[in-house]
Amino acid sequence: MSKFTHIGCACGxxxxxxxxxxxxxxECLCNSCRQAAARLAKLPRAPNILTSHEATASAEYRKDRIRFVSGREHLAEFRLVADAGSRRVVATCCNTPVLLEMKGAHWLSLYLHLWPESSRPAIDIRTMVSDLPDASHLPDNVPNLKTHTVSFYMKLLWAWIGMGFRNPKIEVARTVDA
Structure with a gap:
């Protein structure tokens, strides 16, 4: 039997x-993730989700392994530009960024600050390091990858195969501007 973990926004x-x-x-260091995190941090009461080295930390989960238990009515999407291929979803009750969804993706990137610090999953890799002007300050505790690797995409492919090539939709009715 699979273990279930309960996580949530700052206000609960x-x-x-x-x-x-x-x-x-x-941990993603792409320009898009860093720019979105900086803009979302300016919302009232919003937590700053950037790590000490300006990355966004997330756990990638199959969509069929995520269930909203409460507060779905608080969800709003944020896009850097109107036609962006990715969207961030925010819990507007406290402006906590919850997830990143790529267009057409069968997985969601859940931001690690949703977990209590004591049970937060450990980082496997740091990616998109090539977007930084200078990556020399990054710790070497995990691989610092210039881009996404074949291994990264293979893990996602195996997850999609495990889902029977399904892609559940995550409905969010509202938008938020940041």
Whole structure:
């Protein structure tokens, strides 16, 4: 039987249940993730989700292993530009960034600050390091990858095969501007 973990926004009104272990746990240093995190941090009461070295940390989970337990009515999407291929979803009850969804993806990247610090999944890799002007300050505790690797995409492919090539939709009715 798979383990279930309960996580949620800063105020506790938006709660999720995730099943099993993540596909991968990463820190992304791409310009898009860093820019979105900086803009979302300016919302009232919003937590800053950037790590000390300006990355966004997330656990990638199959969509079929994530369930919103409460607070779905608080969810709103944020896009850097109107036609962006990715969206971030925020719990507007406390403006906590919850997840990143790539267009057409069968997985979601759940931001690690949703977990209590004591049970937060450990980072496997740091990716998109090539977007930094100078990556020399990054710790070497995990691989610092210039881009996404074949191994990264293979893990996602195996997860999709495990889902029977399904891609559940995550409905979010509202938008938020940051």
């Amino acid at each position: 009104k938006t709660r999720l249940e995730v099943q099993g272990e993540p596909i991968l746990v990463s």
